[in-house]
Amino acid sequence: MIRARRGPCIVCxxxxxxxAFPDGPPGFGLLLLRVVTALTAMVYGVARLGGTAGATLxxxxxxxxxxxGAAVLVGIFTPGTALTLAAAxxxxxxxxxxxxxxxxxxxxxxxxxxxxAIALLGPGAFSVDARxxxxxxxxxxxxxxx
Numbered sequence: 001m002i003r004a005r006r007g008p009c010i011v012c013x014x015x016x017x018x019x020a021f022p023d024g025p026p027g028f029g030l031l032l033l034r035v036v037t038a039l040t041a042m043v044y045g046v047a048r049l050g051g052t053a054g055a056t057l058x059x060x061x062x063x064x065x066x067x068x069g070a071a072v073l074v075g076i077f078t079p080g081t082a083l084t085l086a087a088a089x090x091x092x093x094x095x096x097x098x099x100x101x102x103x104x105x106x107x108x109x110x111x112x113x114x115x116x117a118i119a120l121l122g123p124g125a126f127s128v129d130a131r132x133x134x135x136x137x138x139x140x141x142x143x144x145x146x
Contacts, residue, residue, distance in 0.1 A: 021134045023125035030124030037114040038073035040107070041065050041085055048092055064088040072118060075127020082119035086112045 022030065045065035048058060068085035071077065093108035123129040 021122065021125045021127070021130040027125040030118070030121060031126045033114060033121075034072055034075060034078075034118055034123065034127070037082075037085070037111055037118060038069040040069075040111050041089055041115070042069035042073075044089070044092065044111075045069065058092070061088050061091040065092060072115070075123035075129050076132075078123040078127065078129050079119045082115045086115035086119070089115065 021027070042065070045062040049062040049066070065085065065088040068081050068088055071081035072085055089108060089112050093105070093112075125134070
């Protein structure tokens with residue numbers, strides 16, 4: 001019998017990338033990394049959104065930075081949202097402008113590197129991904145069903 005192969009579901013994709021959602025000190029480290037990266041991106045996105053008078057591409061990049069930062073903050077679909085966040089930050093920060101200072105560039109590089117690290121390391125146990133896609137304990141009772 002030949003069965004049609006379906007594409008991977010989102011549960012399989014997230015579970016395939018992360019075999020464990022670490023808790024304890026490694027989980028708190030990932031939570032701290034997610035919080036700092038997401039808040040930095042969201043604050044910068046809000047600042048850029050307030051400063052755009054008519055630049056629709058820059059406003060779109062700022063809105064994407066805010067949305068992806070919020071998703072990384074709670075840890076939902078972490079690999080994709082963290083890479084989206086890194087791309088949005090690169091879009092906003094790296095077209096060299098006259099108002100950009102070198103210290104902003106260092107902050108941009110570190111924030112983008114943190115977003116890529118989050119995408120590669122995973123969300124940790126303190127995230128929505130862990131609640132949705134984490135390992136479950138299945139208890140099989142020895143009592144027969146009535």
